[in-house]
Amino acid sequence: MASELTPQQVLREWLLTMLGELGGSVPTARALKVMEQRYGALLSEEDWTLTKRGDESKWWNRTRFERKNMERAKLLVPASVSRGIWTLTEAGWEEYRRIPKVDPTVEIVEEPRDSSPAQPPNEPAGKVSPSRAEVNTQRIIRSTAVADHVKRIHDHTCQVCGIRLTTPKGAYSEAAHIQPLGHPHSGPDIVANVLCLCPNHHLLFDFGTLSVSDDLIVTDHSSESSLGHLREASGHLIERDYLAYHRNHHGR
Structure with a gap:
């Protein structure tokens, strides 16, 4: 072989x-x-x-x-x-x-x-x-419509740092599920459970380095410092229960 x-x-x-x-x-x-x-x-x-x-x-x-x-x-x-x-x-x-x-x-x-x-x-x-x-193995089939909708609402601008990445194809951002979809989390694939993030902050959020409080304050736990208020956009309501799940899962 x-x-x-x-x-x-x-x-x-x-x-x-x-x-x-x-x-x-x-x-x-x-x-x-x-x-x-x-x-x-x-x-x-x-x-x-x-x-x-x-x-x-x-x-x-x-x-x-x-x-x-x-x-x-x-x-x-x-x-x-x-x-x-x-x-x-x-x-x-x-x-x-x-x-x-x-x-x-x-x-x-x-x-x-x-x-x-x-x-x-x-x-x-x-x-x-x-x-x-x-x-x-089983794979989760995600809804691209949900991810695309959230990214469009935020114009591909990261909700943590405010950076909008541009490529020759156009803007690039990632849809991050707050409560993960897979086992054992079983989070829903809906707009209220998704954030629009840049690749760096998506990774840090998924690993629990970043967390978001119910009043949408972002904390960087690598330095225990506040990164300010999570950027919001009209038409995108974030469910606080999913934020609480993310914090509890990562011991925050």
């Missing part, structure tokens, strides 16, 4: 899964980062070798090639239109929903130390050819 390249169909399913679970629209740089974080351990040794040009790994080169195939299949918005943002079309969403609810994961097996290449002191040996296994 170490000498085999991951099939294009598998790369397509990974791309669809990544895009679907991140709301259907992801900048190229973040797409690479998320794909590597989530699936890097499942790639073969051959996937990690460089292309003949030597400027990128084969798996990323073939992933970008698959992106073009998905454009031709009308699963993604054309690059000439999206300009740096990988965006699912309606057909792409349908294909995402048809992906079997089976997700590969890494089987952790201790490798004998003497069979691994020599490593610098304190550097983990890792595995040249990770094993693979299959597990059943």
Whole structure:
């Protein structure tokens, strides 16, 4: 298996899964980062070798090639239109929903130390050819209409810092669920449970570094300082029960 390249169909399913679970629209740089974080351990040794040009790994080169195939299949918005943002079309969403609810994961097996290449002191040996296994999993199908609605209301401006990120495609923001959707949280996918945040504050909020009080004061718990009032917009009412759940979940 170490000498085999991951099939294009598998790369397509990974791309669809990544895009679907991140709301259907992801900048190229973040797409690479998320794909590597989530699936890097499942790639073969051959996937990690460089292309003949030597400027990128084969798996990323073939992933970008698959992106073009998905454009031709009308699963993604054309690059000439999206300009740096990988965006699912309606057909792409349908294909995402048809992906079997089976997700590969890494089987952790201790490798004998003497069979691994020599490593610098304190550097983990890792595995040249990770094993693979299959597990059943269920994915939450999020409503893009809800996320898009909240982002439109706020004009893609972060409710914490007030920054509006712009790209060649247009503004970019992320919809953050206050009470998470998955088990064991079972939060609702509704407007009152969603914030419009920039990627940095979305991450900090999800990990509990940021919390929001019932009077909408944002606290940064890394410094125990107040970041001021959460920015509001007409037509977006935030349910305080979800804010309380988020605080309680993270011990705030």
